[in-house]
């Protein structure tokens with residue numbers, strides 16, 4: 001299993017330098033990342049929306065260590081919100097943020113992250129769109145839900161992410177579903193210990209379906225984030241069974257993954273949103289994608305061997 005190796009590598013600054021400098025990296029990264037700057041990313045967004053897909057944009061950055069970096073990330077999102085507004089994309093494009101890019105791990109992190117993300121949420125509302133708070137490793141969950149609650153007092157459309165691999169998540173789903181929150185359900189992408197998370201795929205999958213039922217039965221807006229054909233087939237059946245119509249839920253997938261399936265779901269009348277990351281700080285995101293899927297690793301290794 002190479003997954004844990006790539007997850008460990010995602011924290012190594014030495015490997016980060018080597019991979020980032022490798023001449024082949026850029027072409028490989030481009031498969032999962034829509035450019036380093038906003039302009040090429042917006043071109044991708046236009047092409048996706050023209051094909052009937054909605055998007056959520058992620059300006060890459062995570063685990064920053066200074067307030068100045070947090071403010072730079074905030075400013076990048078403010079520029080993004082301005083661009084979405086100028087392009088009239090508010091109805092089709094929302095934004096995803098990682099609070100660790102906004103200062104969550106700094107001293108007084110909850111307050112720092114809240115102070116930096118609030119202007120972004122305000123700018124999103126002005127642009128006619130909203131923000132979803134990505135979920136990172138389990139140690140950040142309480143803090144992230146705390147910031148979510150504070151943001152939702154003025155911006156109730158702010159969304160959350162829950163990870164079915166965590167034992168706590170069914171309870172979180174019940175609470176968020178009761179509160180009518182927009183919730184993206186995913187399996188989870190971090191290396192978590194057995195004390196807090198299921199370790200086997202079949203357990204994570206079963207928990208995913210249990211969480212999905214809770215969200216679909218609740219008051220909120222479920223966002224079904226998966227590429228897994230089994231989870232998608234079950235979800236297609238469940239949205240029907242729970243009487244959810246178009247606009248009452250959506251599917252989500254990552255940019256560069258299963259494009260034909262994205263188009264199929266959209267053509268069948270489901271709202272389909274693509275998570276589009278862009279920016280220079282792609283390393284951690286890229287490593288998690290390699291960790292997730294052996295085929296992605298094969299693509300990476302073939303490119304290193306000069307076959308891409």
Ligand code: FDA
Nearest residue numbers: 134135161186187188189225226227228252253254257275
């Ligand atoms: P999984 O990786 O278990 O794959 C199951 C099966 O699906 C595979 O065996 C294969 O058959 C098929 N499959 C998967 N990928 C495929 C592909 N590219 N092509 C063909 N078949 C494929 N995580 C997190 O911790 N916090 C977060 O905030 C987010 N945010 C997020 C947003 C969105 C929109 C998505 C889709 C995902 C996330 N994630 C995330 C990542 C998530 O936690 C998870 O790591 C990945 O989605 C991988 O899990 P899957 O459910 O896709 O299936």
